[in-house]
Amino acid sequence: MNVNLELTDHCNIACRMCSQSLRDEAHGAPHRFMDFDTWRRALDGLRGLRDVTLCPHWLGEPTLHPEFDRFVRHAFEHNANNVLFRHFKVHTNAVLLPPERVETLLDVASAGGLLPDTFLAVHFSIDAFARDTYTLVKGADRREVVFRNVERFLSRRAERGLRRPVVHVAYVVQDGNTGEVAAFVEHWRPRLARPVLTADWPPMDRDAVYLRRWNTGDQARADAIHAEACRAVGLVPVSRPEGAF
């Protein structure tokens, strides 16, 4: 069971394909930050549930929460023997990933008293390769800092000898970024650990470059753009049952 506890519905960039960016009020109410007591009580409420995968995000950017590191450390410190959650996943745009935060995430990933694959994955939503394209797609000129942050995360994970969390670098294929899919793949593939290239939800036991379908009003056209981009890098562009294709 996935449990999304949304630390915030604020975001620091404005991806043009994201519903959060299209509305002033993502949930029909002003953007907010979760308070620590709500987080603590929500975590306590997970006790006794089976096979929970905890995700501290939904529509917003979780690392924008001013106490993101504290919240994450608290969750792991109270999860001895995985009594609260079996797995943990983070989706982030990686704009706010300073060295201290990298260490926090890698510390909890390697914490004792938990099953070794508790911290499953970090999903980095990147969606572009060139700076101009990043600015166009993400609505912010943050390409350089994002690439630096993700590369630093990968380096530190390797230096610490950790296999977890696996890293997925995601790319929503859409108008304006189709021309640099190959460059994106070529950039990230050698930096990841035994990565797969996938057009479907990435496996949770491997790093992955994930070419994601764009959800939009003209879905047939979006699918065609996605298919063409996937084929260009030798990737079958469809969802399929496990084991097929």
Added chain:
Amino acid sequence: MDELDHIARRVVEGGGPWTIELYPTLACNLDCRFCDTAPRHVKPVDELDEAQWLRIVDEAADMGARRAMVLGGGEPLLSPHAPALMRRIKARGLSGMLTSNGTLLTAPVRALLLDIGWDEVHLSIDGARARTHDALRGRPGAFRRTVSHACRLRAERDQRGLAAPRIVIHTVLTRANVDELAELARLGAAVGADRVELDALVAYRPEQVALQLGPAESARLSGRVAEGLEAAREVGVATNYARFVEVRVTERGQHAPAAGPGEGLRAAPCLKPFHHLAVTADGRLSPCCVLAGEGESLRRRPVAEAWAASPYLSRLRAGMLRGVATGRCAECSENILVHERAIRARIPA
């Protein structure tokens, strides 16, 4: 007039071959469980050199050949002569069809196919799942390479705004993949194939017989074909699945092709000896893949002379005109026999 009319006229008027079918090498980089080419993993010996292959293409083109198939025995792209051969085929204005396992369809090969205007590429994919295909093809990773290359070929074709080469997924139907026909259609659409085609297995050796459809698989074949057709319709990919709704079609080797209803050419169970010339890697001729290597060598003999005076071809033609196929003709594929019957139907009484 369509192509079948032209071929029928060629047969009646006694011209040269309409189609040449060339096997540049017996060598192969895979190890398919159903393969009959015993020497596929030894260094090729006695294979034609590049000049001989180009001469054969030129001579056949001079005789009016319009179509060239470059295919197996082995994997044609393993032949160092394949690029020059394909270039010459297109330079002489023939329609070109390549059948390959797809693992060697690398960027330079794809660029060549697009540059020269190659017409059709058949990629052998024997399962919708990597484990099915790789088990049949005897090489882990073969599926991933072939599918990846197929995707890239389609993307590069689209980037150039071309309609060719058409991409065809070619699947030998076995008990290992009979339940994957719907998934194969979806795979075909996903990689951007223009068609997905089944062919029946020829089984002589125990490992081949083990792959034949058994009673259980035969019993569910029509249902699997129906599922496959529905999937193909949904994703918009053409197939020849409907032909395989009959179990009889899968029984290669058990049914001799029937004589036609008329006399002479209209009696012929097959007209290939009159319009089709296959040449094996060592230069021996035949009218088709089933009889590959049975005839005389073209190594030192002009194509026109061999086509007109080959005792082997003459014997076959005489038999066909009497309505009698060879014993091995029972091994022929229904995909081919459909074509032959259609040509025969266009021959005037």
